[in-house]
Amino acid sequence: VHARDRIITLAEDGTVTVLGKSGAVIFSNKVAKRFDSKAVVYKDNAYFVDVKGMLYSLDIAQGKINWKVTTGGPVLFKTGPVVVNDVIYIATGYGNISAFDLTGKLLWENNLDEGVYNSVMVYKNNVVIATDTLTMYALNTKDGDEEWSADLDDRVITLTPLGYGDYVYF
Numbered sequence: 001v002h003a004r005d006r007i008i009t010l011a012e013d014g015t016v017t018v019l020g021k022s023g024a025v026i027f028s029n030k031v032a033k034r035f036d037s038k039a040v041v042y043k044d045n046a047y048f049v050d051v052k053g054m055l056y057s058l059d060i061a062q063g064k065i066n067w068k069v070t071t072g073g074p075v076l077f078k079t080g081p082v083v084v085n086d087v088i089y090i091a092t093g094y095g096n097i098s099a100f101d102l103t104g105k106l107l108w109e110n111n112l113d114e115g116v117y118n119s120v121m122v123y124k125n126n127v128v129i130a131t132d133t134l135t136m137y138a139l140n141t142k143d144g145d146e147e148w149s150a151d152l153d154d155r156v157i158t159l160t161p162l163g164y165g166d167y168v169y170f
Contacts, residue, residue, distance in 0.1 A: 003041035006060045010035040010048055016056075018046075018063045027063025031056065037075040038119075042083035045102070049075035053092060057104060069104040072096020072111065079119040079160075087141070091116040091129045097139060099127070108144035112137060123163030130161060130170055138168070 001008050005021040014032035019025060032050035039048040039058075045066065046058040051074045057066040073094030075081070081090045087107065088100040095112040097120065114131035121128045126138035126147055134152040139145065152170060162169045 001039045001041055001046065003046070003060060008039050008041065008046045008058070008060060010037065010039055012036070014050065016048075016058060018058070018060055027058075031065060036077065038080035040081050040083055042088075042102075047081045047083060047088055049081060049090060049092075055081065055088070055090060055100065055104065057102075067104045069100065069106070071098055072109060077117050079117065082120050082122055084122040084141075089120045089122060089127050089141075091118070091120045091127075093117060095131060097127060097129060097137075097144065099141070099144065108142075110139055110144040110146070119160045121161045121163060121168075123161075123168065128161045128163065128168055130159070136161065136168070136170055 007019040009017045014034050015030045018027040034051045037049045039046045044061050049055050053071045053073045054068045055071050056068045073092035081088050086102050091097050095114040095116050098109040099107040114133045116129050125141050128138050130136045136150045138147040140147050
């Protein structure tokens with residue numbers, strides 16, 4: 001992912017590398033067993049999850065890990081966290097949807113007990129995700145409680161829902 005004058009890469013072997021605009025390596029370190037998640041940059045930090053379900057915060061200016069916390073499982077298929085209004089939202093392959101503040105403190109979690117293989121979408125105060133059991137859910141961003149759900153008619157793998165106007169498309 002590119003942010004400001006940095007490029008942040010996550011290698012499948014668990015190495016995180018931060019490059020400066022000249023291509024010089026600012027930080028490169030093996031911090032996990034493996035990554036299958038994408039990173040998201042918010043303010044001056046990158047957030048990403050390893051295959052064991054650890055959420056990391058990386059200071060992209062200094063090239064150091066700020067903190068790491070356990071989530072409810074791995075984030076797979078190049079999906080990843082989403083950060084909106086200083087809250088990090090994650091959907092894991094085990095169906096655990098979580099919200100963390102920027103210090104890594106867990107704000108809420110909701111275990112749907114269904115596999116989730118797509119990134120969440122935050123839209124109109126809801127965290128919207130689709131599960132492998134062909135259900136789309138909208139969870140309240142404040143507490144994770146279910147606002148609504150809808151049945152889908154095809155297999156869900158890695159697409160992220162899209163919100164526009166009064167509709168959610170999948």
